[in-house]
Amino acid sequence: MKKRNLYLKTISVEEALEKYKKVLETVIEVKWERIPVTESLNRVTRSAVYAKYCSPLFNSAAMDGIAVVTQRTKGASEVRPVELTEGEDYQVVDTGDPVSPPYDGVIMAEDLLETGKEGQVRIVEAAAPWQHIRPIGEDIVAGEMILPGHHKIRAIDVGVLLSAGITEIEVAVQPSVAIFPTGTEIIEPGETPVEGSIIESNSRMFENLAREQGARAKRFPVIPDDYEKIRRAVKEAAQKYDLVIINAGSSAGTEDYTVHVLRELGEVVVHGVAIKPGKPVILAVVDDCPVIGLPGYPVSAYIGFENFVIPVLSMLGDFTCRKNPVVDAVISKRLVSSLKHREYIRVKVGKVGEKLVAAPLARGAGAAMSMVRADGFCVIPQNSEGVEASETVSVELYRDIQEIENTLVVIGSHDLILDVMADLMPEVSRGMYLSSTHVGSMGGLMALKRREAHIAPVHLLDEDTGVYNQSYLKRIFKEPMALIRGVGRVQGLMVKKGNPMGICGIEDLKRCRYVNRQRGAGTRILLDYLLKKEQISPEEISGYDCEATTHMAVAAQVASGGADAGMGVFSAAKAMGLDFLPVGDESYDFALYQEDLELPLVKCFLQILKSERFHEKLRELGGYSWEEAGQIVRIDSRSMK
Template identity: 70%
Template sequence: MAKRNLYLDTKPVEEAAELYLNALRPVVTIQYETIPVTESLNRVTRHATYAKYSSPLFNASAMDGIAVISERTVAATEVAPVTLKEKEDYIVVDTGDPIHPPYDAVIMAEDLVETKDGVQITASAAPWQHVRPIGEDIVAGEMILPSRHKIRPIDVGVLLSAGITRIEVVKRPRAAIFPTGTEIIEPEDTPREGSIIESNSRMFENMVIEAGGEARRFPPIIDDYEQIRDNIAKAVSEYDMVIVNAGSSAGTEDYTVHVLRELGEVIVHGVAIKPGKPVILAVVEGKPVIGLPGYPVSAYIGFENFVLPVLAMMGQTALKKNEVVTASVSKRLVSSLRHKEYVRVKVGKVGDKMVAAPLARGAGAAMSLVRADGFCVIEQHSEGVEAGEPVQVELYRDKAEVENTVVIIGSHDLILDVAADMMPNLHPGMFVSSTHVGSMGGLMALKRKEAHLAPIHLLDEETGEYNLSYIRRLFGSGKIALIKGVGRTQGILVKKGNPLGIKGIEDLPGCRYVNRQRGAGTRVLFDYKLKQLGIAPEQINGYEREAATHMAVAAAVGSDGADAGMGILSAAKAMDLDFIPVGPEEYDFAVPLEYLELPHIKAFIEILKMDEFYKRLDELGGYTYERAGERILNI
């Protein structure tokens, strides 16, 4: 076998980051440039900035009216008005006009009565009334912005008013980004067997921009020691930092760490973090060079923990901190003492508590980052948390958004995505979030007060009735409603053209099957059908192979690893598979009565009654919706 480089260190995260920053501080030079103030938004000042001019530049009228000599007005009262003559006793001024001796006060236009001899006033003017003194806002020589200040729109305005037109700021750190790997292709290329579409570098590019840096993304380099070395060496001489993606692990073609040992010093290789362990933190010619793992989630977490602090140091900016909330975790999370673990979670507010529902934990699950509302961080010294225990969640959505989110946990259907898409458009600031744990899992989540709604499709084998008997059994009376959802058709998903000629469940023994997870309504239905037909689970090759959603079943059947799986028509259609109907079923929503009057829950139920919703269901295919949104049970 080829040489592998199995043994990485696994330094604790904080120790690794500190070690690296300490190695960089003495060698990295902060760079500066002088730019026009008009182009300085979000840039960071080098020095404290002092006003060149005062603002206002002169004593100025604060009102539209007349400038007067205050001592000539002292006698004016309601009963004995004083008449002032233009040019002699007063001049007309608009707001902002200069006030010069002998004038030393302003009377508002509203307080004047015009007469044939001039204007009449009925009260005296105090010296300096309605006059903005020179420098009232800014005095020449005064400090207007401190050093290391990030310039906001109001700062641009004030700098210009104070006569500052150019300003010295920290240069944006420039990062070179190298994707590596023989198997990777560009997004516009047509993927072939074994291809991986390169996308991490584009994520990094945008993360660099968000952190105030400039990014240059280079085309992918193949897994070749010399090519990787030469490209890094050249980039180090031209950029402020270099990011190399993938090849940071211990695989047969992971050259990066060897290249960096040749070119400079590797400070850290391997961090006790999950996902994201194979990180390389190196210094080459006084510049940071960072190797990040290839799995998108590992790459993202590595970037957040190790690249962002370096960019902050070089750009002299503050690291942005996400809001942290305490939430109750909806299922047990086991973690190893060997690493700090970042678990992506969906967060919502149910009743008076925040709940965090863990998403897929795999390092490859980039969609879980898209879907997540935040990270639940399990520290290295912890073995994990039990279901229901409080955890700290770093939010990356606004807390207000999270609080206005309908939390759905239960069976998966594509219509949940449609509702999630429609909600914020119909009700800005309201959202729908769904986690897929199967129908029974959803009802359990309702019982534990971790969700507002549970979508379910559970067949009572005895009555042939859907859903009602299950929630009757699980919830007390006066506790829950069933909101009618949609009718849909379950069936067998097979490859296009049905090459094995499958006609029904009776044909499945002998095929490679992909099943749904325990507790999923589709699995309940499959078990019921097997029993009806007298087929034992052991006769099904792949009965133990579980997929978590209809779409995951469809994907497996679409590949060369499986021949059939049970699921809904819309999933077959989305993946262009053939579909053998098994029977209709009812997909409804269980909702505890206490949530029915919440504005976002009402809004969700209203969506189920909308023509736009039905139009989109028709596009997906295979749905009926006669009574959708109707409340059919209070027990």
């Protein structure tokens, strides 16, 4: 029987890092080298650097004009101008020229009057000693400290060093990092995947994260789950590199060999950290070289790198870890968390009114796209059960706050057109962005009611009138609201190519595996309406409680064979190569407060809706109509009573 790795105990991030650093302090020694100053950007100084020369190197003219003997300019005025003779009273100088005795001041060229005589000028104001002269050493004095030790060199520092006559500088050697992806199921990008294959990408992320920290990283080919091969690779790398990263194989699987290899070769300081995602982190030392095992799931791997690899690189490279800005934001959705872990929730962030709003994204450890979409992390501390909707949380930002403040926050029903609009937004108006979070139509209206979104995309059918969206705004909001007409779209059943189950309509859902949308989604409300019309109970549908949050997620389930049918829009079916059985047309519109119609971000949004470029994209996607796109319907519930 194969042996499993059991986590006897997980410890906090702080305790794990402190324990590991304490061990590394006894084995890590920063290495130093001398390099040309011209190549020193972002490198770290070993010790204080002192100027070799003064800057300026001599007393110099600060203006174009004439250098004068100031004593000879005394008494000059409009009434009694003074005439000066070149070579006797003055010499012509340009900015930066030396000014040597007997000259002790400079008069600007624009303050000189012509006399008509060659070599003579007239002045109407006396010059003061040292007027418009940069004295020697005004900027830098020889022997003065220019940069302190343990300082990361910036572009401006390079210029000052050269001005002070420094051409070489002693800096920390860039740490060398060996990166080993592992796993028999792992294939290289470009190889053709088969069932069970996983395309390797984490190591390239590590490679670039390490380079961002100033390290020299080498990514090695994938090692299969072979104990001896992993052992040999780690042993050799620990002799040649400053840090070794092993990706995957750190968890509790029967073929997760990393921890066993590291126990044989050296010391495992920590195995298992109270962090979610990312628990199966290994912190070890082999032959005085730090070796870190990171989990295979992309988000877990990233969080492990941020929390443990970067601090170790800072020790090796003698630099201080850069801190991302932390802001307070209102969370748009209730988050439940385990007391056992510190949990990192990826969030989209935008500014609505005077408050920042954080909308949670997918929480799975393998949800790599949530990392791409995220503006930052909301960190739920260990021993916390979570946070309630509208509660203020701390968010560590990975995106510039100015971009966030210029982002249109869209929360509600999902459609592929939101991605198209997000792509067009900065193109139509540079510096403006759109972020969308998919929580269903009703979830979007609730976010709008709490003033946590600018716009809520909706497609909610009123069963009594057959009209979409308007009645919901009248019931939910007291304030004057607006509905921006979006697109007409076709909803239908998505089934595998060729429709192998022979599904023809809603009645047939009783004999297949179905994948549904989440509660509050307009698509689910439409399904419930159709089931009611056909007098079909949800209990008769296998998979009714199996939920997906987007049309594309539903289509992916059907395409992969995880379900036989799911309801969604035509564009999602087309994108995934599925057959599509229409069940009806609907209106996909955008709800907002009337007062927000004047916001520049909203005006840009309207401009996109009406643009031919957007309409071209809709033609490509298929299944949309846009005759009313951008029209505004004003709704005041008080006038309806």
